[in-house]
């Protein structure tokens with residue numbers, strides 16, 4: 346059974362200050378999870394997690410993770426500006442973007458961040474944009490084909506727009522070595538939201554092999570290998586969470602099997618986790634405002650897909666707890682829906698839940714990553730607030746809700 350990290354009593358108290366809907370984050374969970382990740386990879390002295398800012402681009406969340414030792418993985422100009430505002434710079438920034446505009450490269454270079462190139466043509470593009478090639482650079486690898494874990498196809502890199510082919514990796518490393526690059530990184534993101542303990546070790550096996558080949562062939566110094574994001578979370582109650590300690594241990598074995606014998610025992614492991622860092626430690630708090638009975642039973646809530654797009658976009662499952670009714674029989678079959686004029690605006694379809702009454706608080710689980718951040722303004726809906734539940738049980742508004750004035754602020758009337 347999935348249990349919310351907040352109680353009905355706390356929600357009732359919060360309702361004095363924060364109208365629903367809002368995203369709520371659990372500081373304790375975020376910190377404990379980050380510490381466990383660090384522990385799992387503590388065998389690698391250079392290990393660093395660069396939090397994928399796009400998952401939850403909120404300064405308070407970023408500060409908490411930075412305090413826990415995380416750097417920031419940015420993908421756009423504004424995410425870089427967020428780091429700049431927070432005083433996060435230099436090797437604390439990884440910039441993994443694609444179809445990158447020149448201004449983004451320029452700001453990343455100004456901040457001293459590590460640039461991860463998505464294509465071989467970006468070498469010239471970057472040189473034109475910033476007037477030089479940095480001494481440290483990373484390249485994103487796309488092996489093509491299918492990505493498999495024990496003969497199961499997890500994803501299809503050959504259909505993905507990202508990264509360089511293997512021959513291009515060799516060519517690009519040669520060019521960059523010629524241009525004076527001193528330290529190289531290799532990056533790959535080959536499967537998303539995987540709850541298998543074998544994802545990172547399988548990916549690492551491929552990347553470590555490639556790294557040894559590149560080193561032998563071209564004689565470059567590989568400083569780091571970036572496994573990127575992709576570790577998933579158990580959205581469904583019957584799913585098992587990833588055992589991060591087991592992942593770390595398996596990674597250590599692959600590292601000792603491949604890199605250490607190649608004289609590459611100094612390679613730093615980097616990650617760019619988003620979902621794993623924040624997903625379970627955020628939820629969307631909403632209330633039932635309508636009930637409707639036609640061919641099916643509908644519960645209308647005050648949140649909509651503008652607050653959480655994943656169900657509408659991917660058909661993603663998000664668990665729902667009807668607060669205060671955790672022990673009631675789940676004997677009602679509901680569609681839980683938002684108010685958009687789009688029939689995919691459904692947080693749950695044919696879900697067995699306890700009887701819901703108007704005014705009930707519903708907690709939609711696992712919205713901490715790719716939740717608020719994927720929000721939008723369709724139907725003139727306003728994006729919600731974000732609230733932090735601190736370790737001492739107090740709360741803090743960390744992003745106010747949009748107002749109609751915000752919505753009107755970009756409109757031009759003449």
Ligand SMILES: *Cc1c(COP(=O)(O)O)cnc(C)c1O
Nearest residue numbers: 397441573574575617618619620
């Ligand atoms: C989205 C993204 C991540 C984070 O992915 P998660 O699935 O949230 O772990 C990391 N790196 C890059 C380049 C990404 O695009």
